[in-house]
Amino acid sequence: MSHLSPSDSVAWDHPEPLAVGSAPVPEYGSGSLADLLPTLAAGMGVPGMPTGIPELTAADRNCVFLIDGLGWEQLRAHPDEAPFMASLLASSRGGTGRPITAGYPATTATSLASVGTGLPPGAHGLPGYTVRNPDTGELMNQLRWKPWTSPRVWQPYPTVFQLAHEAGVHAAQVSSPTFANTPLTKVALSGGTFHGRLAGEERVDLAAAQLAAADRSLVYTYYAELDGAGHRYGVASDTWRGQLMYVDRLVQRLAEQLPPRSALYVTADHGMIDVPFDEQHRIDFDEDWELRAGVALLGGEGRARHVYAVPGAENDVLTCWREVLGEQFWVASRDEAIAAGWFGPHIDERVYARIGDVVAAAHDDVLIIASEREPKESAMVGNHGSMTPAEQLVPLLEVRT
Structure with a gap:
């Protein structure tokens, strides 16, 4: 796994989907x-x-x-x-x-x-x-x-x-x-x-x-x-x-x-x-049928999403989110995010299922908004949550x- 340093202000250029371990x-x-x-x-x-x-x-x-x-x-x-x-x-x-x-x-x-x-x-x-x-x-x-x-x-x-x-x-x-x-x-x-x-x-x-x-x-x-x-x-x-x-x-x-x-x-x-106010930088979950497919609940916030899948659809949701967002977000399964240490070195048993089946952390200056479900949050200029x-x-x- 990689770690932040005070000089980490480099431009990000990843033509391939981002590896979970690169977060x-x-x-x-x-x-x-x-x-x-x-x-x-x-x-x-x-x-x-x-x-x-x-x-x-x-x-x-x-x-x-x-x-x-x-x-x-x-x-x-x-x-x-x-x-x-x-x-x-x-x-x-x-x-x-x-x-x-x-x-x-x-x-x-x-x-x-x-x-x-x-x-x-x-x-x-x-x-x-x-x-x-x-x-x-x-x-x-x-x-x-x-x-x-x-x-x-x-x-x-x-x-x-x-x-x-x-x-x-x-x-x-x-x-x-x-x-x-x-x-x-x-x-x-x-x-x-x-x-x-x-x-x-x-x-x-x-x-x-x-x-x-x-x-x-x-x-x-x-x-x-x-x-x-x-x-x-x-x-x-x-x-x-x-x-x-x-x-x-x-x-x-x-x-x-x-x-x-x-x-x-x-x-x-x-x-x-x-984050700019345009469709390139603000991806609307409520209007994107690909991202919605197989999703029961959308949690987290625009730059740090917890995605809870319909039972049995976990792998399909992970694959879809990686294909759609993988160059702009680190997209991990729950177990991958835990293994990478995103939430700390250990996960309490009571916390495990609170984490999304899919976890998406923004890499670029983008958001996954939900204009109908989260109108106030979707209208914010300044945002945070990711790594x-x-x-x-x-x-x-x-x-x-």
């Missing part, structure tokens, strides 16, 4: 989102935590600021809009900057679960935007948690925050009040205390105060609006750049309030790519006191 698999266990919190917790003395990013120096107080939708490549391309974060890329201001990988798929529900549990998608069990619930046969939206299912049955593992709290570390999350009691928060980010604040300035101020509240602290804070601007207007838009300018000021504001013996880590859940560097690489910026 740049996330760096699970050595440099992914799932490795961040366990490494920090291990440095604070929380037992049983692996150190997947060993170059991070231990600190008594750790804060993770996750900016939804801020990819490494997008940040590097906009130094004028984000001067403070750009300065961290160059290891100035007492910090360091490097990319890590989000995990597959590079989407919010999956990534937040990886951050909070310290586990890859094949273990925590949120392997996509929408996936089939094997118990009901229905598609479940794991971001909005619809249809509802028991959170603790769906994701039974404790979060790193819960384990840190049990080990005597002050654990806290500071985010929008909207997220206080959502199932996704419960399974991915709970443990210690949750503090809801609407304004970004209030969040970072409170995050700094929570860091100073104990000798050992693990604090998480979150900003979502950059991602929303990217979906609605694209990462090439003035609106997106304006959001980036604002969040850069929030990062600086938080960095300047860090108490002694603290480390601030700025990261993201995925990057983003703008290209623009989506998969996210920043890991560090400031220490």
Whole structure:
């Protein structure tokens, strides 16, 4: 299997269908989102935590600021809009900057679960935007948690925050009040205390105060609006750049309030790519009889599809999707994707059937939309989910006191 590197920005030219093994698999266990919190917790003395990013120096107080939708490549391309974060890329201001990988798929529900549990998608069990619930046969939206299912049955593992709290570390999350009691928060980010604040300035101020509240602290804070601007207007838009300018000021504001013996880590859940609005770049599943043939359910999202076949049609669907999309997507059977490590080194038994019979990850700047089934998602300018560097690489910026 191949892996991403910070310099992976080459032009892609594959006249033959893409081999499953050529997909740049996330760096699970050595440099992914799932490795961040366990490494920090291990440095604070929380037992049983692996150190997947060993170059991070231990600190008594750790804060993770996750900016939804801020990819490494997008940040590097906009130094004028984000001067403070750009300065961290160059290891100035007492910090360091490097990319890590989000995990597959590079989407919010999956990534937040990886951050909070310290586990890859094949273990925590949120392997996509929408996936089939094997118990009901229905598609479940794991971001909005619809249809509802028991959170603790769906994701039974404790979060790193819960384990840190049990080990005597002050654990806290500071985010929008909207997220206080959502199932996704419960399974991915709970443990210690949750503090809801609407304004970004209030969040970072409170995050700094929570860091100073104990000798050992693990604090998480979150900003979502950059991602929303990217979906609605694209990462090439003035609106997106304006959001980036604002969040850069929030990062600086938080960095300047860090108490002694603290480390601030700025990261993201995925990057983003703008996809043109034409039939060449937006392939409509609802209007394509070849892609629909033998398909019972279409899950995932435009750049990271889970395809659930009618029983007995699995091989036919795989063959068809490879023939139609094989030069633009990595198209794998469930077992091929698992064997290639797309979802992590191991797959829990309860997660296996949540993964599509066919898994399709976009390689080019294309989408598989579903204009009738998913009208809102099909109209988005900015998209994400796959394993290209623009989506998969996210920043890991560090400031220490």
